[in-house]
Amino acid sequence: MKLNLRIWRQKDAAAEGAIETFELDGVSPDMSFLEMLDILNEKLVGEGTDPVAFDHDCREGVCGSCGAVVNGQVHGPDTETTLCQLHMRRFRDGDTVQIEPWRSRAFPVIRDLVVDRTAFDRIQQAGGYVSVDTGSAPDANILPVPKPDAERAFDYAECIGCGGCVAACPNGAAMLFTAAKVAHLATLPQGKVERDARVLAMVTQMDEEGFGACTNHYECTAACPKGVPIDAIATMNREYLRATFLSKEGV
Amino acid sequence: MLRWIDRFANSSIGRKALMAVTGLLLIGFLLAHVAGNLTLYADQDGSAFNAYVESISALPILPLAEAGLALLFLVHIYLAVRTTLENRKARPVAYQATGTHGQKTLASTGMFVSGVVILGFLIKHLLDFRLRKAEFDEAPHESIVEAFQHMPTVAIYVVGCTALGFHLFHAIQSAAQTLGFNHPKYTPAILWFGRIFGIVLALLFASFPLVYMVKNGGTH
Ligand code: HEM
Ligand code: FES
Numbered sequence: 001m002k003l004n005l006r007i008w009r010q011k012d013a014a015a016e017g018a019i020e021t022f023e024l025d026g027v028s029p030d031m032s033f034l035e036m037l038d039i040l041n042e043k044l045v046g047e048g049t050d051p052v053a054f055d056h057d058c059r060e061g062v063c064g065s066c067g068a069v070v071n072g073q074v075h076g077p078d079t080e081t082t083l084c085q086l087h088m089r090r091f092r093d094g095d096t097v098q099i100e101p102w103r104s105r106a107f108p109v110i111r112d113l114v115v116d117r118t119a120f121d122r123i124q125q126a127g128g129y130v131s132v133d134t135g136s137a138p139d140a141n142i143l144p145v146p147k148p149d150a151e152r153a154f155d156y157a158e159c160i161g162c163g164g165c166v167a168a169c170p171n172g173a174a175m176l177f178t179a180a181k182v183a184h185l186a187t188l189p190q191g192k193v194e195r196d197a198r199v200l201a202m203v204t205q206m207d208e209e210g211f212g213a214c215t216n217h218y219e220c221t222a223a224c225p226k227g228v229p230i231d232a233i234a235t236m237n238r239e240y241l242r243a244t245f246l247s248k249e250g251v
Numbered sequence: 252m253l254r255w256i257d258r259f260a261n262s263s264i265g266r267k268a269l270m271a272v273t274g275l276l277l278i279g280f281l282l283a284h285v286a287g288n289l290t291l292y293a294d295q296d297g298s299a300f301n302a303y304v305e306s307i308s309a310l311p312i313l314p315l316a317e318a319g320l321a322l323l324f325l326v327h328i329y330l331a332v333r334t335t336l337e338n339r340k341a342r343p344v345a346y347q348a349t350g351t352h353g354q355k356t357l358a359s360t361g362m363f364v365s366g367v368v369i370l371g372f373l374i375k376h377l378l379d380f381r382l383r384k385a386e387f388d389e390a391p392h393e394s395i396v397e398a399f400q401h402m403p404t405v406a407i408y409v410v411g412c413t414a415l416g417f418h419l420f421h422a423i424q425s426a427a428q429t430l431g432f433n434h435p436k437y438t439p440a441i442l443w444f445g446r447i448f449g450i451v452l453a454l455l456f457a458s459f460p461l462v463y464m465v466k467n468g469g470t471h
């Protein structure tokens with residue numbers, strides 16, 4: 001296939017960026033989206049120009065490194081699919097494909113399609129952990145977890161921190177990411193110890209990073225490559241109200 | 252002291268919770284308001300409406316209730332403006348390609364616009380009736396007949412009620428989610444109840460100017 005690529009190019013955080021156009025021939029429908037970019041980059045390097053910078057690592061949809069907005073859709077047109085798992089058979093010969101980085105004040109562009117997502121690390125560090133002893137393995141069934149809770153917690157834990165929720169949100173909110181962490185740990189007995197302090201600290205950090213506020217468009221959950229459910233956000237809202245009004249935390 | 256209240260009221264989630272609570276209380280006011288207005292349909296000469304207005308005007312707590320209502324509006328609008336401005340700042344560079352994942356609606360993306368239209372209508376509404384209270388209380392039903400003979404007034408009321416319908420179409424399930432209520436057994440019902448409720452309430456409010464215009468002839 002032959003594609004008409006329109007890609008955001010930006011030298012560094014301070015530089016002005018712009019869309020650049022490339023024609024790419026010989027794209028196979030069996031390639032992944034990132035392999036298509038690899039082919040483009042080989043060609044660009046051959047021509048003595050800078051390759052297009054993009055983040056990637058596992059290329060099997062588990063690490064959360066990759067991601068771009070393709071024709072206005074986060075991680076492209078497939079549901080519950082990371083960019084590395086998107087295949088070129090979703091496109092047709094002669095298509096124009098517009099590729100832009102995540103857009104958020106809290107995710108400044110470092111170069112081309114690569115953005116700085118350390119804001120997520122700081123939210124995680126603010127409270128996304130449990131203080132459990134990691135001594136010897138505990139007895140089986142010492143902490144009973146009902147099956148529905150275990151499954152719900154697992155749905156939340158699937159979040160790979162790619163930032164697609166922020167990119168998809170019309171308000172640039174990081175609620176689905178933060179909520180996935182809060183709801184995951186609030187659902188399990190191990191997470192109860194820091195329950196109130198966690199949600200207060202993580203939400204405060206989220207706000208300080210300059211993300212927007214949720215107005216319930218629900219674009220995030222539809223864009224999420226792991227399908228983290230929207231009730232995570234309701235759970236975080238509930239946890240936040242609980243911690244504010246009913247706990248002795250953060251007086 | 253009271254640092255926790257400050258933290259809550261300035262957090263993204265706290266602000267949204269306050270918007271949801273003030274919004275739901277405003278809906279409570281609208282329900283009382285529409286129930287009162289329905290006395291317009293109780294008879295032909297408007298005596299039921301006149302009696303209703305008289306009983307309300309005589310209530311000793313009326314000034315307090317009005318002050319509370321004004322406060323609800325002010326808090327809701329202040330938080331709406333602040334949240335909208337901050338959300339715009341959260342994405343300084345827009346996407347060039349516009350796309351969607353199929354969840355946002357015209358109502359959800361237009362909340363600020365529908366809110367501003369409601370506010371504009373509200374000002375017109377207050378000018379028509381509340382700020383001419385002495386005249387209005389003298390002959391309530393007459394005032395209604397008189398006001399809805401003006402075509403521009405009827406048009407503004409219909410636009411205002413349409414905006415209210417859009418606002419509530421999104422607002423009710425949004426408020427439930429904001430306040431932490433999301434449950435597989437109830438959430439689908441809340442979504443559809445909220446949408447139908449919003450449309451029905453808007454139609455009821457819009458019916459008053461329209462029915463009066465048709466009944467008495469919109470002349471000027
Ligand atoms: C009768 C008048 C009004 C009622 C009953 C009402 C009701 C509501 C409700 C229930 C919500 C949902 C809150 C949430 O999910 O957190 C809401 C949200 C909102 N309202 Fe209003 N509102 C009214 C007037 C206004 C006005 C005058 C404005 C602005 C000038 C406004 C702007 C907004 C905005 C921007 C939102 C946020 C959108 C969102 O969270 O989804 N509203 N309103
Ligand atoms: S590269 Fe790891 S998820 Fe795509």
